[in-house]
Structure formats: structure tokens, C-alpha cells
Amino acid sequence: MEKALKLYQETNQKLKAFYLVMFLHGWDSSTEAPHDAMEYRSKQLGVLSEMYYRISTDPAYEQAIETLYQNKDQLDSVLSHEVVERRKEIVKTKKIPVEEYVKYQELMTQAYQVYVDAKRSSNYELYKPYLLKVIDFKKKYLQWVKTSDMKGYNIFLDEFESGFSIAEYDLFFNTLKERLVPFAKAVSKLKSNYNKSFTKKSFSVDKQRIFANYLRDVFCFDPNRTVVKESEHPFTTNNGTSDVRITTHYHADNLQSAIFSAIHEMGHGLYELQVSKELDDTMSGSGASMAMHESQSRMMENMIGRSDVFWQRHYPKLLELFP
Amino acid sequence: MEKALKLYQETNQKLKAFYLVMFLHGWDSSTEAPHDAMEYRSKQLGVLSEMYYRISTDPAYEQAIETLYQNKDQLDSVLSHEVVERRKEIVKTKKIPVEEYVKYQELMTQAYQVYVDAKRSSNYELYKPYLLKVIDFKKKYLQWVKTSDMKGYNIFLDEFESGFSIAEYDLFFNTLKERLVPFAKAVSKLKSNYNKSFTKKSFSVDKQRIFANYLRDVFCFDPNRTVVKESEHPFTTNNGTSDVRITTHYHADNLQSAIFSAIHEMGHGLYELQVSKELDDTMSGSGASMAMHESQSRMMENMIGRSDVFWQRHYPKLLELFP
Numbered sequence: 001m002e003k004a005l006k007l008y009q010e011t012n013q014k015l016k017a018f019y020l021v022m023f024l025h026g027w028d029s030s031t032e033a034p035h036d037a038m039e040y041r042s043k044q045l046g047v048l049s050e051m052y053y054r055i056s057t058d059p060a061y062e063q064a065i066e067t068l069y070q071n072k073d074q075l076d077s078v079l080s081h082e083v084v085e086r087r088k089e090i091v092k093t094k095k096i097p098v099e100e101y102v103k104y105q106e107l108m109t110q111a112y113q114v115y116v117d118a119k120r121s122s123n124y125e126l127y128k129p130y131l132l133k134v135i136d137f138k139k140k141y142l143q144w145v146k147t148s149d150m151k152g153y154n155i156f157l158d159e160f161e162s163g164f165s166i167a168e169y170d171l172f173f174n175t176l177k178e179r180l181v182p183f184a185k186a187v188s189k190l191k192s193n194y195n196k197s198f199t200k201k202s203f204s205v206d207k208q209r210i211f212a213n214y215l216r217d218v219f220c221f222d223p224n225r226t227v228v229k230e231s232e233h234p235f236t237t238n239n240g241t242s243d244v245r246i247t248t249h250y251h252a253d254n255l256q257s258a259i260f261s262a263i264h265e266m267g268h269g270l271y272e273l274q275v276s277k278e279l280d281d282t283m284s285g286s287g288a289s290m291a292m293h294e295s296q297s298r299m300m301e302n303m304i305g306r307s308d309v310f311w312q313r314h315y316p317k318l319l320e321l322f323p
Numbered sequence: 324m325e326k327a328l329k330l331y332q333e334t335n336q337k338l339k340a341f342y343l344v345m346f347l348h349g350w351d352s353s354t355e356a357p358h359d360a361m362e363y364r365s366k367q368l369g370v371l372s373e374m375y376y377r378i379s380t381d382p383a384y385e386q387a388i389e390t391l392y393q394n395k396d397q398l399d400s401v402l403s404h405e406v407v408e409r410r411k412e413i414v415k416t417k418k419i420p421v422e423e424y425v426k427y428q429e430l431m432t433q434a435y436q437v438y439v440d441a442k443r444s445s446n447y448e449l450y451k452p453y454l455l456k457v458i459d460f461k462k463k464y465l466q467w468v469k470t471s472d473m474k475g476y477n478i479f480l481d482e483f484e485s486g487f488s489i490a491e492y493d494l495f496f497n498t499l500k501e502r503l504v505p506f507a508k509a510v511s512k513l514k515s516n517y518n519k520s521f522t523k524k525s526f527s528v529d530k531q532r533i534f535a536n537y538l539r540d541v542f543c544f545d546p547n548r549t550v551v552k553e554s555e556h557p558f559t560t561n562n563g564t565s566d567v568r569i570t571t572h573y574h575a576d577n578l579q580s581a582i583f584s585a586i587h588e589m590g591h592g593l594y595e596l597q598v599s600k601e602l603d604d605t606m607s608g609s610g611a612s613m614a615m616h617e618s619q620s621r622m623m624e625n626m627i628g629r630s631d632v633f634w635q636r637h638y639p640k641l642l643e644l645f646p
Contacts, residue, residue, distance in 0.1 A: 017370035024347035035547040037566035040603055044562075047340035051374070224358040239367075243360035280363055 001074070004067035008083075011061045012283050018052045021045075023239040029112055030231040031247060042109035049105035050098060057094045065090060082283045095144040104137050116232045160290045205250040207321045212248055212262045214317055219266045219300070221246075225273060234261045236268035236297075240280045244269045255322070260301050267300030268293055324397070327390035331406075334384045335606050341375045344368075346562040352435055353554040354570060365432035372428035373421060380417045388413060405606045418467040427460045439555050483613045528573040530644045535571055535585045537640055542589045542623070544569075548596060557584045559591035559620075563603045567592045578645070583624050590623030591616055 025045060029038065055061070065087050072080040093101075111130040118127035142155055150158060154165045216228055231247035238244040246265035250258045271287055279285035287293040304310055348368060352361065378384070388410050395403040416424075434453040441450035465478055473481060477488045539551055554570035561567040569588035573581045594610055602608035610616040627633055 013366075013370050014374070017367040017374075020364060020367040020371070021344050021347070024344070024351055028347055028351070032550055032552075034549055034566055037548070037562065040563040040565050041343060043336075044340040044343040047336050048343070051337070051340075225360070226357055227355055229355075239360065240363040242363050243357055 001067060001071050004064040007060060007064040008068060011055060011058065011064070014055050015052065016283070018048065018055075020239055021048055023237060023243075025109075027237055027245060029109070030235065031229045035113060035117075038110050038113045042106040045109050046102045046106040050102045053093065053096075053098050053101050057090060062090050062094075078279070078282055078284050086283065092145045096141065097144075100137070100140065107133055107137070119232060162289065199255060201255075202252055203255045203322060205252055208250045208255065208258050211318060211321055212258060214314075215259070215262055215266070218314065219263070219270065221266050221269060222273065226269060228262075234265050236265045236272070238269070238272045238286070240285065241273060241275050241277050242280075244272045260305055263305035264297045264301040267297035270300065271296040324390060324394050327387040330383060330387040331391060334378060334381065334387070337378050338375065339606070341371065341378075343562055344371055346560060346566075348432075350560055350568060352432070353558070354552045358436060358440075361433050361436045365429040368432050369425045369429040373425045376416065376419075376421050376424050380413060385413050385417075401602070401605055401607050409606065415468045419464065420467075423460070423463065430456055430460070442555060485612065522578060524578075525575055526578045526645060528575055531573045531578065531581050534641060534644055535581060537637075538582070538585055538589070541637065542586070542593065544589050544592060545596065549592060551585075557588050559588045559595070561592070561595045561609070563608065564596060564598050564600050565603075567595045583628055586628035587620045587624040590620035593623065594619040 025041070029041075033041075065083060068075065068079070068083045069087050072083055075083065107130065111127075111134065114130050115127050118124060138156075142152060145155060146152070150165075157165055157169065212228065216223070216226075221228070225242050225244060227243075227245040229245065229247050230249060232249060234247050234249055236244070236246045246262070246269050248258050248262045248265070268287075271293060275285055275287070287296075348364070352364075356364075388406060391398065391402070391406045392410050395406055398406065430453065434450075434457065437453050438450050441447060461479075465475060468478060469475070473488075480488055480492065535551065539546070539549075544551070548565050548567060550566075550568040552568065552570050553572060555572060557570050557572055559567070559569045569585070569592050571581050571585045571588070591610075594616060598608055598610070610619075
């Protein structure tokens, strides 16, 4: 088992090294790469993704995982959890034909720039052929990885949040429909106590940036370990616990959008910043799941960012910038 | 030979894919990565550099290069030139012990951030231990790669400009010393016709940025294929011919510095932008050599950027910003 553990960890170091590539490429392509860069780059990423595929599906690696899995009672809790996850993943990845895997990576590299072009020119037709190819791949993917226990959309749901399927979500959303919808309708009929007319103005993007920087201090979003930048659609990304990055999108006609989006993304980011540094060397770092991540961002955005007490403290600063 | 050519080209695609990693990392680390990011990242780059080393020194690749080299009269001019260069490189790389190669990559990743810290705090002691390790590696490198024909500093000179050694440079610099130094001394004794007092003021960095953007238009530095940003020390980098990037460093007390540095770096960049797109798929793209590159940047900076006629056209724009 010692040999299996060594091979397992060495292979993981290689896989994690490739995460750096995807991290840097994703950040760069969304925030500043020049328009024409992606055609050439997509070939390079295709080659790298093939290397990644071959390392992550190497039979010796699979065998090592299997050995560890059989002995998982002897592993510490982090490792035994990891081995279960890795085993699940390798079984799936192996079912994707390598040439389809590579083609999909190349497609995704090129599609992002087209999405931005299409969004900016409000021209869906531009993006449509790319989207169709993405959907086509996803449909084939479902055929490749389906098992007797798991089929169709449940496969994606399980990838978002392990163990949750259509059955659980139907129960959840039906409860919401029954109880929350009537409540929300009743509330929205009440007369608002707030005067929202001030939100219908034009707001200097430069000043919005200053306020976003102010919020960065408020939320202790450590500048030595973070970057805050702009992109077409806001997102959070990270490379370990010492490099966490968020983006914002400023709208001159909407002051709230960037404020709450920045708090939301900082919520994701703060979660990553607080992951134990010890996990940086394992495959268990980063957020636990989509739901955990979204709970952190929503807590910051809604429970803190939209609270009265928060704005009692910070509204004066906003007024300074937008008198 | 067909088999050798196929293996040669497939391996090159892999090596070129790794260039993307170094391009993205170099750009990111010099222009915006957070301060604490490099420790974790240096391990990932270490792992990737080992993969790169093993691919670039693979015996099958070496054999393919040897086969092509023996038949280089049958290759087209691009390929036959390439094969000579690759052969020279693989012989050298193989002589570097892989663990030293990896350690050096990790060192360089960490050293850059320390260099910036040291420069900003004028604290050489901070950087000294890193610099000593770099020098130590370089000394060992000279021992590893020396041949009966090429030793010591000539090895580095040959890497900067193939075929030039201490003998050629001594001849060159002695000629300069004899002829140019007396001329320069004589000129510097003459009374200047120009009033330079206006350069001793404080210049808004925001306005300097506006002028740099203006210059970008003047030099047709195509925004769809380029990025202009800031870093501690200006440089140019590129990934193929469709992604060329330069940086500038603005000094509030020195207007000329950023202007001529931007023109200089655009000179490097324009050279890369004008490399034939067909070479993007070969190992022969990018500038021909250090001297060719520097000749392009200096031509733009000195012959164009410092000419009377250039400023007759563009001085009014500068005056608009700095009345």
C-alpha cells in the first residue's frame, strides 16, 4: 500500500500542476487576453488537456486508487474521503474518448470569446453554433458515463452536489412552491418603506471602483492573497489558499449590481481563503461543494450585505462618493 | 524519415503547449499576481518544468532530431534551420541534472517577487540570497554544458546571439571605444539647443497612461492582438503572433521614461506581430535573435521616437495633456 500511496501522491502533484494552467488561462481569458488570442491558444490547451487526460486515467494511477480504496479504513479521514472521490471521477473520465475530451477543451477555449462578442453585440446567432456543440457534447457525455444507478440529468445534479438527484430537488422545490411563493407574493403587495428613486441615476464607474475597494477592506479581503478585477460576468477563482481572485462587472446605470455582486464573490473568496493551508498539498482543498460555496456567498451578500446594520455603518461612505 | 518527422512535430506541439504556461505565468506574476501566491505556485511550476524537461530530452525525440539532421538537405529551409537549433539545445539540456533544472525553475518563480520587494524597499540584502543561488546555478551550468570548443562566458554570449563570442565583442567594443567615445565626449561638451527644464516637474500617471494609449494608436499596436499593462520593469512577451503584450513603468517625476520605454517595447512587440503566422505552428516563430529584437526596439525608440519629425507631429498632443 505504501507504493500505491506514493504513486497516488506523485500523480496528484502532476494533476494539480495542470490546475495552475487552467487557473491562469481562465483568469487571463476572462479579464484581459486580446480578442484574437484564443485560436492559437486553444491548440496549446488541447495538447495540455490530452496530457492531463492521460495522466488522470493512467492504469497505474487507477490501480493505486483501487488499492487505497480497498484499504481505506487504514487511511486518515482526508485521504479516505479523497480516494472515494477520485475513484468516482476516474471511472467517468475513462469513459470519455480522449479525442472528444480534447475537442471539448478546444471548443470551450474558443467559445468564451464568442460569448463575449455575442453578449456585447446582443447577437445570439453568433454564439448559437458554439452552444449547440456544447449541448451536443453534454448529451454524448451523459450516454458515455451513465450507469444502471445514474442516468440523464441526475448525472449533472450529482456533479454539482454529490448525492442530490431530481427526487430530492423536486421535494425541495415543491416545498418552496407551496410555502415560499404565497409568502413572497404577499410581501411584494405591501407598500415598500424604502424610497428607491436614488437608484435610477447614472453612477461613475470610477467611483464604483473606489467603493468596491472600500468594501474589500471592510470584508478583510487580504490584498496579499487576492486580486479584484473586472470581467463580462463576475466570478471567483483560486489557486490554493494564497491566490484567490474575484471579478466584478460595473454598470453605469445600476449602482447595486456591482456592490452586491462584489460582496457575493468575496463570500466565495473568503471561503477559499479560510480553507486550511495544509490541504493545499492534497486533492481535498478548495470548497467542499457547490451548495457550500453558494451558501457562503449568499450569506455574505444577503444576510450581511443586505442588512440594515451593515448600511448604517457603510452608507455614509457611499454618500461621500455619490452625494 | 517520415516517422521521425511525425514524432518530431508531435513532440514540438507538446513543448509549445508548455510555452503557454510560461507565458501566462510570467505575465501574471509580473503584472498582478498577489504577493503571497508564488510559494504554492512554484511547486506547480516545478512539476510542470520536470514534465517539460523529460519531453524535451526524450531519447525518441533526440533520435528523431538526429535522423532529420542527417537528412537535413532534404528538408525545407525552415525545418533544416530548426533541426540544427533543436539539436544544439537538446545536447545542452540533457547535461543539466533534472533535479537541478527543476530546483532552478522553482527558485526563479520565487525570486521575482523578492526582487520586487527588495527594489521597492531599496533593500538589496533581501534579494541577495536568491541572487547568489542564481549565480551558483549559472556557474554549475557552465561546467555542465562546456565543450572543447565553447567554455565559460562564451556559452552565455552564444545563447544571446548565436556565433558571437568574446573575441567578436572585444573587437566591436574596442572599435566603439576608439571612435565613438571621443565623439560622444565632444558632443556632450557642446551647449544644448534644447531647454529641458520642462522635464523636471511632476506628471500625473493617469495622464501618462492616456498618452501611452495615444502612442499605441500611433504605432498601430493592434488592440485585438495586444495588451498594454504595467510592471516593475518594462518587458515584452508573446504567445504566437496573435497575443503580444508589453508593459510600462510610470514615474511621476519623469515623463520621458515611460514614453520612450513604451515605444521601445512596442518596437519589440511590432516585430513579433509581423512574424509570419505560418511559423506559429513551427519551432521557428518569434524573433530571430536578441540582436535582431533589440535592433527593432531601438529603431522605434531612437530613430523614430527621438526624431524631430515625430515630435513635430505628436508634441501638440503631449501639450494638451501637460500644458
